[in-house]
Amino acid sequence: MSLIEITEVRKSFGANEVLKGINIDVDPGEVIAIIGKSGSGKSTLLRCINGLELIDNGSISVAGAGLLPDELHLKALRLKVGMIFQQFNLFPHLTAGGNVVLSQMVVRKTPKAEAEAMARKMLERVGLGHKYDAFPDELSGGQQQRVAIARALAMQPIALLCDEITSALDPELVAEVLGVVRELASEGMTLLMVTHEMKFARDVCSRVVFMHQGRVHEIGKPEEVFADPKTPELKQFLGMH
Amino acid sequence: MIEFSLWDIVRNLLLAARWTVVLSLVSFMGGALVGTLLLFMRIGRRRVLGLFAKYYVELFQGTPLLMQLFLAFFGLGLVGIDVPAWLAAGVALILWSAAFLTEIWRGCVEAIAKGQWEASSSLGMGYVQQMRYVILPQAMKIAIPPTVGFSVQVIKGTALTSIIGFVELSKAGTVVTNATFQPFMVYGLVALIYFALCWPLSKSSQVLERKLNVAHRNH
Amino acid sequence: MFDYAWLAQYWPVLLKGILVTIQLITVGAAAGIALGIACAWVRSLGPKWLRPAVTAYVELIRNTPFLIQLFFIFFGLPSLGLQMSEFQAANLAMIINLGAYSCEIIRAGIQATPRGQFEAGASLAMTPFETFRHVILVPSLQRIWPALCSQVIIVMLGSSVVSQIAAEDLTFAANFIQSRTFRAFEAYFVSTAIYLVLAILLRQVLIAAGSFIFPRRSGR
Numbered sequence: 274m275s276l277i278e279i280t281e282v283r284k285s286f287g288a289n290e291v292l293k294g295i296n297i298d299v300d301p302g303e304v305i306a307i308i309g310k311s312g313s314g315k316s317t318l319l320r321c322i323n324g325l326e327l328i329d330n331g332s333i334s335v336a337g338a339g340l341l342p343d344e345l346h347l348k349a350l351r352l353k354v355g356m357i358f359q360q361f362n363l364f365p366h367l368t369a370g371g372n373v374v375l376s377q378m379v380v381r382k383t384p385k386a387e388a389e390a391m392a393r394k395m396l397e398r399v400g401l402g403h404k405y406d407a408f409p410d411e412l413s414g415g416q417q418q419r420v421a422i423a424r425a426l427a428m429q430p431i432a433l434l435c436d437e438i439t440s441a442l443d444p445e446l447v448a449e450v451l452g453v454v455r456e457l458a459s460e461g462m463t464l465l466m467v468t469h470e471m472k473f474a475r476d477v478c479s480r481v482v483f484m485h486q487g488r489v490h491e492i493g494k495p496e497e498v499f500a501d502p503k504t505p506e507l508k509q510f511l512g513m514h
Numbered sequence: 515m516i517e518f519s520l521w522d523i524v525r526n527l528l529l530a531a532r533w534t535v536v537l538s539l540v541s542f543m544g545g546a547l548v549g550t551l552l553l554f555m556r557i558g559r560r561r562v563l564g565l566f567a568k569y570y571v572e573l574f575q576g577t578p579l580l581m582q583l584f585l586a587f588f589g590l591g592l593v594g595i596d597v598p599a600w601l602a603a604g605v606a607l608i609l610w611s612a613a614f615l616t617e618i619w620r621g622c623v624e625a626i627a628k629g630q631w632e633a634s635s636s637l638g639m640g641y642v643q644q645m646r647y648v649i650l651p652q653a654m655k656i657a658i659p660p661t662v663g664f665s666v667q668v669i670k671g672t673a674l675t676s677i678i679g680f681v682e683l684s685k686a687g688t689v690v691t692n693a694t695f696q697p698f699m700v701y702g703l704v705a706l707i708y709f710a711l712c713w714p715l716s717k718s719s720q721v722l723e724r725k726l727n728v729a730h731r732n733h
Numbered sequence: 734m735f736d737y738a739w740l741a742q743y744w745p746v747l748l749k750g751i752l753v754t755i756q757l758i759t760v761g762a763a764a765g766i767a768l769g770i771a772c773a774w775v776r777s778l779g780p781k782w783l784r785p786a787v788t789a790y791v792e793l794i795r796n797t798p799f800l801i802q803l804f805f806i807f808f809g810l811p812s813l814g815l816q817m818s819e820f821q822a823a824n825l826a827m828i829i830n831l832g833a834y835s836c837e838i839i840r841a842g843i844q845a846t847p848r849g850q851f852e853a854g855a856s857l858a859m860t861p862f863e864t865f866r867h868v869i870l871v872p873s874l875q876r877i878w879p880a881l882c883s884q885v886i887i888v889m890l891g892s893s894v895v896s897q898i899a900a901e902d903l904t905f906a907a908n909f910i911q912s913r914t915f916r917a918f919e920a921y922f923v924s925t926a927i928y929l930v931l932a933i934l935l936r937q938v939l940i941a942a943g944s945f946i947f948p949r950r951s952g953r
């Protein structure tokens with residue numbers, strides 16, 4: 274059985290149909306790269322999976338749990354899938370440790386000591402154990418993004434959604450974040466990531482989804498998709514890179 | 515005991531509300547005049563005058579309007595004249611309004627001055643010319659919404675003059691209450707009349723502010 | 734011409750008035766800001782059906798004089814069976830007044846929050862209210878803290894009119910002294926000076942409270 278099942282998903286903003294019937298099944302441990310031109314609907318798809326946008330049609334289920342627009346179901350879903358954002362979105366008034374502790378205590382009602390131990394472990398895992406007490410504005414972009422990853426991991430999700438998580442970073446900081454993601458992939462975490470890092474997609478991902486005008490235009494293993502694009506749109510897109 | 519109809523009450527309140535309006539207008543316009551003077555002292559190049567205006571503003575913003583009214587009332591009395599309440603009320607409210615308007619306008623001038631100063635001095639203009647042709651025209655534009663907004667504070671401020679015996683809407687409210695023993699209704703009506711005077715001004719201030727923001731974003 | 738000899742006899746009266754004024758603004762500020770936070774939450778994120786009521790409250794308070802609000806509460810509400818002491822009525826009026834103003838100030842702070850903060854909270858499975866409470870609120874308050882401080886000072890100075898319902902604050906003390914000594918100008922002059930000092934001290938206290946509540950300098 275697939276871990277994430279996306280079936281005939283449609284989403285419009287007003288008259289603008291952004292997702293026009295998306296079908297993707299993701300198996301446990303898969304790492305999926307989503308590529309495509311700006312405006313093709315990549316972010317919208319990820320946001321739908323996390324319930325940040327409500328879908329108009331079709332269905333999304335994660336580990337058998339369906340996505341329904343009430344608070345209880347949304348919460349159940351979001352406990353299963355974490356999300357990392359392009360702009361990090363760390364909480365500025367909390368330390369790195371505080372960022373990782375907060376949702377454990379608020380949502381899972383984890384006791385403080387336990388949540389802190391988890392936070393240390395997760396920050397350790399992204400290589401930032403020594404930055405537990407640092408505030409976000411004392412960290413570099415790459416470090417902030419790694420804290421964001423630790424924060425999502427602390428909720429023990431079974432899948433992570435990453436939306437262009439290196440796009441806001443200076444070039445020299447991209448590698449440290451991708452290194453963490455690579456590590457996660459090798460540990461068997463299921464990942465859906467929108468990315469412009471074609472080399473990373475080729476090396477790490479199990480499948481590549483090429484989106485075009487709100488549809489899955491091509492999908493396949495990276496070696497097939499990159500070496501032998503079937504459609505002129507993908508050819509053109511890869512040519513641009 | 516005489517019976518008062520609702521209309522009797524409303525009529526008396528409305529008649530008194532005229533004095534609220536008159537006092538508000540006088541205070542606002544007088545305050546604008548004195549405030550303009552203070553503004554030029556505040557942003558001008560004479561340090562002593564600037565400091566005077568600064569402390570003037572801090573004094574009037576740091577003490578209760580009611581105390582200012584009392585001091586005007588009894589202070590003018592010390593000078594020898596038997597002060598009518600309207601005079602003390604007018605003087606205190608004008609001086610008080612001036613302080614707030616000066617501060618509002620200074621904010622506007624400084625908001626403009628930041629970017630425009632260098633541009634205009636690079637064109638070889640002197641201080642007065644810069645003020646006259648570059649800073650003030652722009653500052654006046656952004657000053658309109660908060661100035662309209664402050665007029666609401668002036669109207670509400672006039673309510674305090676009832677305490678030193680000036681007969682306006684609030685005083686009438688108390689007088690009518692004492693005659694009718696219906697405080698709930700009378701003060702409710704008084705509040706509604708104030709609301710009718712203030713709300714249109716608050717709303718226009720908000721609308722003007724929004725328009726200004728939109729206009730600025732389009733630049 | 735000026736005579737301050739009365740101070741020797743009447744300073745305890747002033748002191749008592751000062752303490753009442755401080756008491757009023759302490760309770761008023763704490764409860765008023767709490768009310769403001771609740772209203773700001775309703776107006777920006779809370780249940781839609783509650784919003785018109787809160788909007789009406791805010792507009793009504795902001796467009797009527799505090800003196801009339803005070804009279805309405807102290808003289809008007811007892812006819813509905815709500816009896817209060819002078820002090821309670823004064824405090825209630827201040828809370829209701831500050832609640833409305835701080836609602837608008839705090840709402841501006843909430844609206845300046847980057848959208849990503851709400852989304853980050855949601856993606857961590859927090860409910861909208863949990864996100865507000867733990868993620869949005871503190872940085873929002875920090876953003877508008879200076880404006881909130883100014884508003885609290887305005888309410889403190891405005892509280893001088895509670896003497897009109899015989900709440901025994903600083904102004905009441907001044908009224909009392911002038912009625913006994915007939916040194917009206919001096920009595921008001923001294924109490925005005927005290928108000929000025931109180932305003933300056935209050936600002937310092939609020940700024941200190943701010944740096945205690947918000948240990949980080951920047952809110953973003």
Ligand SMILES: Nc1ncnc2c1ncn2[C@@H]1O[C@H](COP(=O)(O)OP(=O)(O)OP(=O)(O)O)[C@@H](O)[C@H]1O
Nearest residue numbers: 286287289291309310311312313314315316317318
């Ligand atoms: N909240 C919204 N309201 C209205 N339109 C939206 C909204 N969010 C996205 N869109 C529109 O949906 C389309 C797809 O946007 P989306 O962000 O999914 O694209 P994307 O593939 O992630 O692009 P990019 O590579 O630039 O991030 C765009 O045309 C965008 O304008």
Ligand SMILES: [Mg+2]
Nearest residue numbers: 315316317437
């Ligand atoms: Mg995107």
